[in-house]
Amino acid sequence: MAVLEARDIHVRFGDRVVLEDISFTVEEAEFHGIMGPNGAGKTTFFNVLTGRVRPSRGRVIVSGRDVTGFSPHAIAALGVARSFQIMTLFNEFTALENVAVALPTFRARGFDMRRAAVGDRGFEAEALDVLARVGLADKARLSAKDLAYGDRRALEIAVALAQRPRVLCLDEPTSGLGSDGVARLAQLIGTLKGSLAIVAIEHDMEFLFRLADRVSVVHWGQVIARGSPRDLRSNDWVRRSNLGRLQ
Numbered sequence: 001m002a003v004l005e006a007r008d009i010h011v012r013f014g015d016r017v018v019l020e021d022i023s024f025t026v027e028e029a030e031f032h033g034i035m036g037p038n039g040a041g042k043t044t045f046f047n048v049l050t051g052r053v054r055p056s057r058g059r060v061i062v063s064g065r066d067v068t069g070f071s072p073h074a075i076a077a078l079g080v081a082r083s084f085q086i087m088t089l090f091n092e093f094t095a096l097e098n099v100a101v102a103l104p105t106f107r108a109r110g111f112d113m114r115r116a117a118v119g120d121r122g123f124e125a126e127a128l129d130v131l132a133r134v135g136l137a138d139k140a141r142l143s144a145k146d147l148a149y150g151d152r153r154a155l156e157i158a159v160a161l162a163q164r165p166r167v168l169c170l171d172e173p174t175s176g177l178g179s180d181g182v183a184r185l186a187q188l189i190g191t192l193k194g195s196l197a198i199v200a201i202e203h204d205m206e207f208l209f210r211l212a213d214r215v216s217v218v219h220w221g222q223v224i225a226r227g228s229p230r231d232l233r234s235n236d237w238v239r240r241s242n243l244g245r246l247q
């Protein structure tokens with residue numbers, strides 16, 4: 001069964017049709033990439049998957065359950081975590097604290113005080129485990145604002161992973177990273193791959209084609225091609241597009 005599914009999604013903003021009949025699945029442990037030109041509708045589609053935009057038509061299904069119209073919070077609680085293109089870290093908090101406050105066990109306490117997260121060995125151990133998954137265990141005590149850009153990206157992923165998601169949604173994870181940062185991120189995603197489902201919007205085709213099991217190409221609000229990176233390398237539209245160079 002698909003962990004996350006979209007069926008026949010349409011989105012209109014006023015009289016403008018932004019998404020037209022998009023269907024999509026991501027299976028357990030699959031990495032499904034989404035690419036397409038600027039303005040194609042990729043972020044809007046992500047917003048539909050994560051509950052930020054309600055589709056005009058169509059259904060969103062999480063692990064077999066129809067969640068169309070659910071709030072972002074309710075969808076997240078069912079295991080769909082999103083890491084944003086725009087950084088959403090608490091700058092003054094340490095890496096450890098940023099992860100600790102995202103832990104479901106911490107949130108379940110019903111209050112959100114930094115002091116409560118710090119010094120609580122239970123939260124610390126759990127948060128450190130998550131930081132280790134993204135290679136930041138040795139930077140746990142640094143403030144988020146003092147981390148290098150690539151480390152902040154890794155920390156954002158750790159915050160999403162702290163929620164123990166079944167699906168991790170990444171919106172342009174390589175954006176703003178230099179070639180070293182992209183290589184490091186590819187390595188990190190490579191280690192996560194297989195442990196959960198990943199959906200990523202990405203402009204860097206080389207990055208995407210190296211890691212994804214399947215890629216959907218969105219153009220004018222529709223999926224115009226879908227397949228494995230190997231299939232898509234021979235797709236005429238992908239070859240002709242200026243979306244990126246492929247080896």
Ligand SMILES: Nc1ncnc2c1ncn2[C@@H]1O[C@H](COP(=O)(O)OP(=O)(O)OP(=O)(O)O)[C@@H](O)[C@H]1O
Binds near residue numbers: 013018038039040041
């Ligand atoms: N809330 C909104 N109201 C009206 N139009 C919108 C709204 N959100 C997005 N759009 C329009 O929908 C179209 C698709 O936008 P979207 O951001 O989903 O594209 P995208 O593929 O993610 O682009 P990019 O790669 O530049 O991020 C754009 O033309 C955008 O202007």
